[in-house]
Amino acid sequence: MLRLRLVKREQDFLAARVFVPILSILLAFAFGWIFLSLSGFEPGETYRRMFQGAFGSKYAISETIVKAIPLSLAGLAVSLAFRMKLWNIGAEGQIYMGAFAASGVALSVGDASAWLMLPIMLIAGFVAGGLWGAIPGTLRAFWDVNETITSLMLNYVAIFWVDYLVFGPWKDPGSLGFPLTPRFPAGGYLPTLGMSRVHMGLVIAAVIAVVFYILLNYTRWGYEVKVIGESQEAARYAGMSVAKNILLVMLISGGIAGIAGMIEVAGITHRLQQGISPGYGYTAIIVAWLARLNPFAIIVVAFLFGALLVGGFGVQTFGVSFSIVLMLQGAVLFFLLAGEIFMKYRLAFNKEEV
Amino acid sequence: MKRVPIIEMVRIGKSFPGVMANEDVSFRVYPGEIHALLGENGAGKSTLMSILAGLYRPDSGYIKVRNNPVKFRSPRNALESGIGMIYQHFRLIQNFTVAENIVLGAQTGTIKLDRKQIEEETRELSERFGLEVNPSAKVNQLSLGEQQRVEILKMLYRGCDILIMDEPTTVLTPQEVSDLFKVLRKMAEQGKAVVLITHKLNEVMEIADYVTVLRKGSVVGDDRIANLDEKTLTSMMVAREVKASKVDRKSQSGDAVLEIKDLQIPADQGHIAVHRANMTIHSGEIVAIAGVAGNGQRELVEAIAGLRTPLAGDILLLGEKINHMDIRERVDMGITMVPEDRMGMGLVPNLNVMDNSILRAYHRNVFSSGPFFNYKKIRSYTNKLVKDYNIYLSDVAHPINYLSGGNLQKLLLGREIDQAPRLLVASYLVRGLDVAAAEAVYKILLEERARGTAILLVLEDLDDIFRMADRVAVMYDGQVKDILDVESTDIDKIGALMLGAEEVGVNNA
Numbered sequence: 001m002l003r004l005r006l007v008k009r010e011q012d013f014l015a016a017r018v019f020v021p022i023l024s025i026l027l028a029f030a031f032g033w034i035f036l037s038l039s040g041f042e043p044g045e046t047y048r049r050m051f052q053g054a055f056g057s058k059y060a061i062s063e064t065i066v067k068a069i070p071l072s073l074a075g076l077a078v079s080l081a082f083r084m085k086l087w088n089i090g091a092e093g094q095i096y097m098g099a100f101a102a103s104g105v106a107l108s109v110g111d112a113s114a115w116l117m118l119p120i121m122l123i124a125g126f127v128a129g130g131l132w133g134a135i136p137g138t139l140r141a142f143w144d145v146n147e148t149i150t151s152l153m154l155n156y157v158a159i160f161w162v163d164y165l166v167f168g169p170w171k172d173p174g175s176l177g178f179p180l181t182p183r184f185p186a187g188g189y190l191p192t193l194g195m196s197r198v199h200m201g202l203v204i205a206a207v208i209a210v211v212f213y214i215l216l217n218y219t220r221w222g223y224e225v226k227v228i229g230e231s232q233e234a235a236r237y238a239g240m241s242v243a244k245n246i247l248l249v250m251l252i253s254g255g256i257a258g259i260a261g262m263i264e265v266a267g268i269t270h271r272l273q274q275g276i277s278p279g280y281g282y283t284a285i286i287v288a289w290l291a292r293l294n295p296f297a298i299i300v301v302a303f304l305f306g307a308l309l310v311g312g313f314g315v316q317t318f319g320v321s322f323s324i325v326l327m328l329q330g331a332v333l334f335f336l337l338a339g340e341i342f343m344k345y346r347l348a349f350n351k352e353e354v
Numbered sequence: 355m356k357r358v359p360i361i362e363m364v365r366i367g368k369s370f371p372g373v374m375a376n377e378d379v380s381f382r383v384y385p386g387e388i389h390a391l392l393g394e395n396g397a398g399k400s401t402l403m404s405i406l407a408g409l410y411r412p413d414s415g416y417i418k419v420r421n422n423p424v425k426f427r428s429p430r431n432a433l434e435s436g437i438g439m440i441y442q443h444f445r446l447i448q449n450f451t452v453a454e455n456i457v458l459g460a461q462t463g464t465i466k467l468d469r470k471q472i473e474e475e476t477r478e479l480s481e482r483f484g485l486e487v488n489p490s491a492k493v494n495q496l497s498l499g500e501q502q503r504v505e506i507l508k509m510l511y512r513g514c515d516i517l518i519m520d521e522p523t524t525v526l527t528p529q530e531v532s533d534l535f536k537v538l539r540k541m542a543e544q545g546k547a548v549v550l551i552t553h554k555l556n557e558v559m560e561i562a563d564y565v566t567v568l569r570k571g572s573v574v575g576d577d578r579i580a581n582l583d584e585k586t587l588t589s590m591m592v593a594r595e596v597k598a599s600k601v602d603r604k605s606q607s608g609d610a611v612l613e614i615k616d617l618q619i620p621a622d623q624g625h626i627a628v629h630r631a632n633m634t635i636h637s638g639e640i641v642a643i644a645g646v647a648g649n650g651q652r653e654l655v656e657a658i659a660g661l662r663t664p665l666a667g668d669i670l671l672l673g674e675k676i677n678h679m680d681i682r683e684r685v686d687m688g689i690t691m692v693p694e695d696r697m698g699m700g701l702v703p704n705l706n707v708m709d710n711s712i713l714r715a716y717h718r719n720v721f722s723s724g725p726f727f728n729y730k731k732i733r734s735y736t737n738k739l740v741k742d743y744n745i746y747l748s749d750v751a752h753p754i755n756y757l758s759g760g761n762l763q764k765l766l767l768g769r770e771i772d773q774a775p776r777l778l779v780a781s782y783l784v785r786g787l788d789v790a791a792a793e794a795v796y797k798i799l800l801e802e803r804a805r806g807t808a809i810l811l812v813l814e815d816l817d818d819i820f821r822m823a824d825r826v827a828v829m830y831d832g833q834v835k836d837i838l839d840v841e842s843t844d845i846d847k848i849g850a851l852m853l854g855a856e857e858v859g860v861n862n863a
Binding site for chain 1: 411427661680681682685691693695698699700701702703704705709712713714716717722725726727
């Protein structure tokens with residue numbers, strides 16, 4: 001009889017780093033296949049249309065990139081915290097706070113040149129997101145409060161805060177009752193690529209990825225993050241300030257998520273509105289893990305997840321619920337986490353004699 | 355009639371990346387036998403026993419249990435054949451009771467736990483083998499010696515006939531060691547086989563019936579203990595006669611390097627760990643702190659290194675007060691430290707050798723070009739450390755997990771010494787090291803002493819104190835009882851002070 005068993009690896013299996021993420025994506029689609037056929041859709045056709053919707057035309061590709069930008073930024077944001085084993089689940093709230101602060105600047109400054117307006121909006125977004133991340137950071141650094149829970153809870157606070165503003169004091173009187181602020185003045189628009197909606201945010205994400213790569217691999221600070229992530233006792237012994245770095249990392253992590261919020265309002269909606277992020281902050285967690293926290297891989301994976309979102313919108317017209325996208329995302333993460341086991345174990349057949 | 359071995363391992367081979375851990379090893383244990391497996395660190399003892407316990411699979415060779423060939427795929431398979439292994443780090447759940455730990459993982463067939471019955475069975479087993487432990491006590495309330503008894507009971511409860519113990523005496527007090535040996539004796543009398551992995555010769559001579567000696571992965575000899583003596587065993591282990599070199603006592607101590615004045619240090623739980631300690635260490639001398647672990651040594655060392663803030667008193671380095679300085683400033687002033695928890699504090703297990711060798715100096719400009727790390731410099735510095743301190747490894751880019759205990763300690767000590775310290779503080783430097791590695795570590799220390807470094811050692815072995823130290827400070831219950839010249843004292847006097855006897859004569863402080 002042939003039976004499968006797990007055998008402990010005596011060395012980490014490096015190929016699994018590439019193999020497991022790819023396999024988990026394939027398995028997620030296989031899983032979705034079963035679901036689609038059970039609900040009476042033609043899975044192959046649905047996937048084909050999703051692919052078409054995401055990559056089938058210039059417009060489709062530009063829309064995919066539009067979604068990939070905030071996912072990249074939020075993915076980079078959480079990856080930094082994850083490197084230090086800080087579980088920042090609060091990117092969603094940090095996006096909202098960044099969008100709120102950037103909108104506040106755009107709406108109150110009035111007419112000003114983009115050269116002045118955009119940098120101020122960017123800084124405002126970074127600071128607001130960063131402070132939002134620094135709340136769980138402070139609690140963790142000085143009182144050892146679990147940052148997973150506090151950062152998650154603050155998401156709801158941020159989302160409802162923005163809801164309050166767009167339904168209440170910041171609501172555009174001319175919006176016919178929709179929860180929107182007035183449009184930003186022209187100086188608050190991010191430049192776009194040609195006629196598409198692809199905006200400057202792409203460049204910002206790429207720059208941050210490069211900066212991250214250099215900081216984390218080639219500087220003393222990157223070394224500190226690495227050591228603290230592995231062993232706080234060793235870090236203390238090496239003279240590193242653990243509390244300061246926890247706070248700093250949460251601040252930067254939140255700040256970059258805040259920039260994701262800023263580029264959404266400045267690049268796409270040009271106003272603050274309800275539901276400015278459809279869960280980018282949560283999807284970013286999957287993106288960061290799938291990319292194994294590598295900054296460049298995050299951008300690639302964010303592109304794939306952007307495609308999944310856009311493809312999912314595309315098949316709605318054929319009656320397939322958008323929930324299929326959320327389900328596929330969840331399944332990818334599920335298979336990915338399950339696949340971690342192959343880093344430490346390998347499959348062997350029973351008949352194999354050792 | 356010929357006796358049948360309960361365990362027979364035949365021509366076992368096992369290699370790890372870059373290392374031949376076991377080569378053509380044959381090993382036999384008979385029922386009722388206490389069998390010592392002796393060898394230096396990295397000789398392949400633990401690998402061989404992990405193969406027997408089902409944790410690793412051999413690359414070649416085979417195992418027979420009671421003359422039946424077996425193939426273990428997991429520790430559970432080995433347990434089913436009656437083989438249980440107790441590791442140095444116990445595998446107990448701290449919040450569970452003794453009885454719950456014992457039954458955990460043993461298949462009972464029912465969902466409901468019959469606590470009464472388990473406790474009854476536990477009591478019965480503990481009486482039979484003299485393993486005193488309260489079945490309803492929580493594990494976190496037990497001493498390490500008691501926890502070890504729980505581990506033994508766990509194995510007995512699962513019906514083990516062959517018990518493998520990896521360095522079982524490392525964590526025990528002398529009294530607990532003799533209790534353990536009584537238990538092992540009793541088990542042997544009742545027909546069970548015990549394998550002791552050890553590098554302590556005196557234990558082998560005291561308890562074992564039979565010994566197998568491993569060196570560099572191969573068996574270099576095996577015989578009944580009755581036919582052997584310590585000297586023969588030592589030379590088998592290290593292939594050369596280790597002579598316990600006595601330090602050249604020629605006094606070379608110079609100026610006072612470290613002065614501690616009325617130092618009061620808090621413990622983790624807020625009470626006071628060290629009361630008004632006074633001590634002076636001069637350049638070129640080795641001062642040992644003797645004492646039973648937990649009498650304030652760790653806190654004193656941490657306060658000197660800058661990891662713990664004293665409540666009162668002063669610490670002076672070369673006459674300058676350093677109370678207010680943080681750990682990095684103290685490193686830069688020349689205070690280096692080898693902590694007692696090597697893998698928990700001194701080194702970072704998942705990082706590579708290069709990352710670990712700059713752990714305490716990464717902030718210095720020598721490793722950077724402008725704002726960026728210069729990996730060329732870091733690599734060549736690491737290679738220099740590896741060469742200077744005879745560290746055996748295959749690649750400095752590999753995680754330090756791959757290094758053996760002796761090499762880890764050489765890396766750690768070498769890294770600290772390489773900063774040309776004025777004061778070196780080191781705790782339990784040779785704990786868990788074999789004779790040759792300990793010799794190498796001592797040699798490095800003596801060279802440092804000759805260079806004029808002041809050295810403070812926390813030691814547990816009295817013999818080591820007499821070999822190494824110029825002076826010895828005895829700590830008991832948070833107090834530095836007395837500081838004695840090693841020349842003019844003897845082991846009994848220090849032993850008495852360690853156990854709390856009143857001062858036997860005041861030397862200089």
